[in-house]
């Protein structure tokens with residue numbers, strides 16, 4: 116398949132796609148011409164050479180977004196006018212669904228089933244939801260005698276959006292869609308591991324009528340490189356970041372110098388609790404999906420599996436048996452359940468935790484070694500891995516592995532389950548399987564997590580707050596929470 120990732124002509128003499136920045140209406144190389152490679156994690160094939168953004172590139176992108184905000188039509192349009200354009204972009208995403216899904220799968224190793232049926236459809240949904248939300252959201256007005264007060268929600272200005280590699284376009288548009296719908300302009304920096312779909316999306320958006328400069332895309336790395344200005348330039352009004360908790364701290368530090376508000380969605384080490392009264396025909400497959408779906412490279416993964424001791428042996432047997440049956444292989448094959456991990460460095464990290472787990476006294480029930488048979492030797496393949504025999508104070512149980520590694524812990528009582536669950540620096544999500552709904556409500560009320568799923572997993576209603584406690588997050592996005600963040604709410608009071 117030919118990869119079309121920027122303007123149609125951008126391939127080098129060998130036919131390799133070139134991914135450039137989009138700044139204003141121009142596809143630009145890095146200011147110093149430097150590039151880095153994007154490779155397929157399935158077989159190492161070179162997919163594209165990508166502009167390695169410099170500080171100057173970051174500044175140029177902010178110039179472009181600033182001009183589009185200060186002088187352009189976008190913030191002045193009515194919500195309905197902006198919504199019409201965002202709906203056109205969503206329609207164009209639907210038309211290019213197959214192509215975007217193939218790009219996502221080759222760039223990041225996500226299974227084609229997931230890309231085609233979940234992630235790219237969600238991209239279009241993100242756009243439509245926020246396009247409509249701006250007009251449909253309830254507004255406040257407070258008549259009080261001869262005073263009438265109400266609230267305006269003008270856009271905040273220029274938004275830096277910094278996204279990770281594990282759900283590239285879905286998470287990028289989770290930021291871009293509300294930012295644009297509320298009238299802001301955006302500079303997006305996708306993760307360097309997965310640059311392709313952001314560019315294709317930006318091209319599609321321009322063609323669908325998004326005015327130039329409203330969405331700018333720069334590629335490259337964090338810190339001193341292109342992402343520096345995105346977090347430290349005083350002309351940036353909001354920073355929305357999804358990534359690791361360690362990077363989040365650096366971004367918060369950079370943003371503090373200018374008092375720039377940051378919304379940060381970060382790592383997780385979520386508990387998945389199974390009580391003896393759970394319907395195991397539901398709990399086993401959902402728990403498998405909660406850790407091995409997306410290869411465990413999902414912030415919301417249920418990576419600490421707490422099973423009530425009375426059913427622990429039975430549950431682990433069933434869980435491990437089903438884990439062994441999961442198909443790990445070429446993500447382009449629709450029968451594959453788990454593709455490769457994103458890159459060698461990440462595979463090394465995941466495996467180092469499996470070794471650590473053994474040093475900490477853990478027992479590997481299944482998995483635990485890289486897959487090196489001929490079909491998978493060229494990629495970063497790791498099997499579903501289940502570890503028992505550890506306690507919640509082990510590093511394996513406390514630190515985010517971000518791979519297909521499940522740590523199984525036991526508990527006796529509800530109180531003990533809650534204590535173990537909440538004894539974590541993270542607080543992103545929680546999953547609970549029980550048929551006792553009194554218990555479910557009790558536990559949800561005391562769970563340290565931004566989201567709790569009961570007898571289900573991964574359902575998302577975009578009106579709900581999304582984010583985390585502890586080192587998992589700062590602030591919430593979704594529905595009215597996105598409005599709070601991407602606007603400058605203004606109180607107006609008049610005497611009538």
Ligand code: NAD
Nearest residue numbers: 278279280305306337338342358359362380381382383414
């Ligand atoms: P990462 O923190 O390494 O990188 C995320 C993004 O930040 C990338 O675009 C990267 O280039 C950029 N970056 C790195 N250093 C920077 C700096 N100093 N300044 C500005 N930008 C910088 O994370 P990752 O490895 O790409 O993603 C995996 C992590 O993301 C995991 O911890 C996962 O849990 C988390 N995540 C969280 C959510 C959520 O919604 N809470 C969703 C997905 C992923």
